Amino acid sequence: MSAILRTENLTKKFGGLIAVDNFTLSLESGRLHAIIGPNGAGKTTFFNLVSGILPLTSGKVFFGGREITGLKPHEISRLGIKRTLQIKSVFPQMTVAENLWVTRQASQGFLHPFRAATRDTQTRERVDQTLEQIGMTALADRTAGTLSYGDVALLEIGMALISEPKLLLLDEPTCGMSPAETERAVAKIKELARSIDIIIIEHDMEVVFGIASDIIVMTQGAILARGTPQEISNDERVREAYLGRPEDEDYVEEAAHA
């Protein structure tokens, strides 16, 4: 299986703080990868380096065999890596359909300065298709700024999808969603993973263990462990560093001190 994303000694320093420390990683195509770890472990920084938002301190990034180190965010986006942001971000004063529309047209390279945007029937079809795919057809004409948080998150996923990405980076997609919205989003992500490579950062363990086939555990900018959900849940180091010790052990300890 070929690697869709590969990093070599990827390092990011913020002054004295090492956010991502000598990260060498190869993510194969065809599996849903999840990155977990406590707050401040460097997960989002890793995404920011891959998508070009932050310049890296040293190291290399390869996307499907092609080196993308140092490329600009829009260049990386056009190569087919799309991402969502931890703090949901869309174009608030545009409608849902316009958000998708501009996203689709942005990936086409040439932006016609004089022809009406709505005359592009190919884009119109694609927008309708995507609206259906994310289940937001009824909300097409709503201003994005007035949507519920869960719907904004779904719209963001729709925007990532509409330009047929090769790799999707999802940064805490279910954060702030209601249980029903989470269920909907998880089903969507599972469905997408069949055709697109996805890397997901997620705090909700139920979600991670439900959808990922490969889990990478990060602490302090480095990889602590990697494996299948089963391997990770049985890993003692991960339990201690991240999942915490089982409550009954605390209880026993407390009882012993009493």
Add this chain to the structure above:
Amino acid sequence: MIRTFVERFLLVAFAAFLVSVPWVVPVIANKFWVSVIAEILIWSIFAASVNLLFGYVGLLSFGQALFFGFGMYGVGIGIDQLHLSFWSAFAFGVSAAMAMALITGIFAVRLTWHYFAIITIVFSLIFYFLAVRLKPLTGGDDGINFSLPPVFSFGATRYSLTDQTFQYFFILAIFAICFYLMYLVTRSPLGRAFLAIRENDLRASLIGLNVYVLRLIAFVMAGFLAGVSGALFAFFGRYASATYMFYHVSGDGVVWAIVGGAGTLFGPVVGTTLFIFIRELVSTHWEHHSLIVGVMAILVVMLAPKGLVGLWREGLSRIGEQKTSSELNAKARLRSQP
């Protein structure tokens, strides 16, 4: 629905009025107001240049007078010293403004918000002082006076801007072309990309938009509009002067665009019309007319952040809502009757 209907009607009425100005205005007021309206048309294009940057791309420029001045001097120097024809001088002025916008834009659009506003002020000040100093070329504060070459000449018949009516229609035609171009751009894929950058530039770059290049394109387009208005104003006044490059002119453009309604096509026209009318009506009686301008600008920014056009649209949609709800009530009443 109600909004598009009312606005279409207003647009047609407004266009009809503009076309009839040279005959109607001298009758109901006097000839002087024809040239005031011509001046409003010119300055509306200037306000549109501020609006394109601020209302559609989210860049607040306090330096558009620089490009206005380049358009103006392009025409003045072109005619007075290079002895260009009317159209060549026009093209020379507009190209000079666009070239200047490209050069300053390369540096300016790397920045946003107050940093962008400050760098645009700095650029316009630098060239203002340069223009004042370079007296042999620019005439400094006194400016350059020149006489107008003909616009068209077919054999013996010559059309020149010295004919008041012809001049008015010439300005109106350029005004119409500029606003039509602006209309096309705002609803094109490029215009949507501008809006995306205004709304959220990080997200815009993540969907694959080259934010820097797009901002630069917008900046050059705004330079075009400011350059056209400067060139027209030079033809209109038959002179070019460094005073029009001062940042106080840029500030006027910002106030007109914001009070009228930034991000709307005709907002700048509304703002410009209002303030030039106030100036013309009040300045003959009271020299501190800019106080009124200041108070109005503050009121509008505080009470109607989307400008007068925004206020008007809000009012219209409220009427629309009331109408549909009363219609619904009427239907409900009909249905409830046995």
